[in-house]
Amino acid sequence: MVPVPRALSTPPTVLPGTACGSPQPVLPAAPGLVLRPWQPADAPAFLAAYQDPEIRRWHTRRPHSEADVHAWFDRYHQDWERERGAHWAVARSDGEVLGRIASGSWDFDDGIAGVSYWVLPSARGAGVATLAVTALAAWALEEIxxxxxxxDHSTRNRASCRVATKSGFLLEGTKRGAAVHDDGRHDMHLHARLRETRPGHG
Ligand SMILES: CC(C)(COP(=O)(O)OP(=O)(O)OC[C@H]1O[C@@H](n2cnc3c(N)ncnc32)[C@H](O)[C@@H]1OP(=O)(O)O)[C@@H](O)C(=O)NCCC(=O)NCCS
Structure with a gap:
């Protein structure tokens, strides 16, 4: 077969095959805290998380049954295999789920990826989200x-704004009316962290 020439004039920032060539890794976030791939046994905890009013307030895409959760986990697996994104449970070393973190919308050509997260109410206020975002960012920027x-997050979500800023994601601006939540349309803050501007790397 005659190879089809690439339409893009510039080389990809990330070479295809960089991620999916190996199993999705377990990332250490802190002593006793890891990011690990979701497992079928996590389905009840994942479903229960979406009963929390704060998670429902900021996340309008929700599973409605354990069957939905298993379908989501299958899609997470496919996202990794097809290099579209990576989804992790934030968990204690003993396996207990404390939260969720994901990197989606992978664009290897421009080298851009998104980040999203939630933490269970019982685990909030202990730095879990900040540690998880920091560990994900180090892996995505340095290893991938x-x-x-x-x-991005609603301008009304001050906790998420704090997590983003503490994790080295600078506030770049406000996207007006950029997302619909249950109570209507919200302005969204856009935050980003660049490889060159990692803390301690100028
Ligand atoms: C936002 C969320 C992920 C934070 O998780 P967490 O593990 O508690 O976060 P951390 O402990 O790492 O840091 C929380 C920071 O936010 C601050 N914070 C928490 N609640 C806050 C509030 N209501 N207003 C302002 N700041 C708040 C904390 O004080 C802390 O900052 P500090 O260390 O300077 O004091 C968690 O509250 C959550 O899951 N909320 C519901 C879902 C959600 O908002 N997801 C993100 C959608 S963009």
């Missing part, structure tokens, strides 16, 4: 080679 990680 993304140039830019970005996340």
């Amino acid at each position: 080679g993304f140039h830019r990680l970005q996340l």
Whole structure:
């Protein structure tokens, strides 16, 4: 077969095959805290998380049954295999789920990826989200080679704004009316962290 020439004039920032060539890794976030791939046994905890009013307030895409959760976990697996994104449970070393973190919308050409997260109410206020975002960012920027990680949150979600800022994601601006929540349309803050501007790396 005659190879089809690439339409893009510039080389990809991240070479295809960089991630999916190996199993999705377990990432250490802190002593006793890891990011690990979701397992079928996590389905009840994952489903229960979406009963929390704060998670429902900020996340409008929700599973409605354990069957939905298993379908989501299958899609997470496919996202990894097809290099579209990576989804992790934030968990204690003994396996207990404390939260969720994901990197989606992978664009290897420009080297850009998104980040999203939630933490269970019982685990909030202990730095779990900040540790998880920091560990994900280090892996995505240094091991995969993304140039830019970005996340957005409602301008009314001050806790998420704090997590983003503490994790080195600078506030770049406000996207007006950019997302619909249950109570209507919200302005969204855009934050990003670049490889060159990692804390301590100028
Ligand atoms: C936002 C969320 C992920 C934070 O998780 P967490 O593990 O408690 O976060 P951390 O402990 O790492 O840091 C929380 C920071 O936010 C601050 N914070 C928490 N609640 C806050 C609030 N209501 N207003 C302002 N700041 C708040 C904390 O004080 C802390 O900052 P500090 O260390 O300077 O004091 C968690 O509250 C959550 O899951 N909320 C519901 C879902 C959600 O908002 N997801 C993100 C959608 S973009």
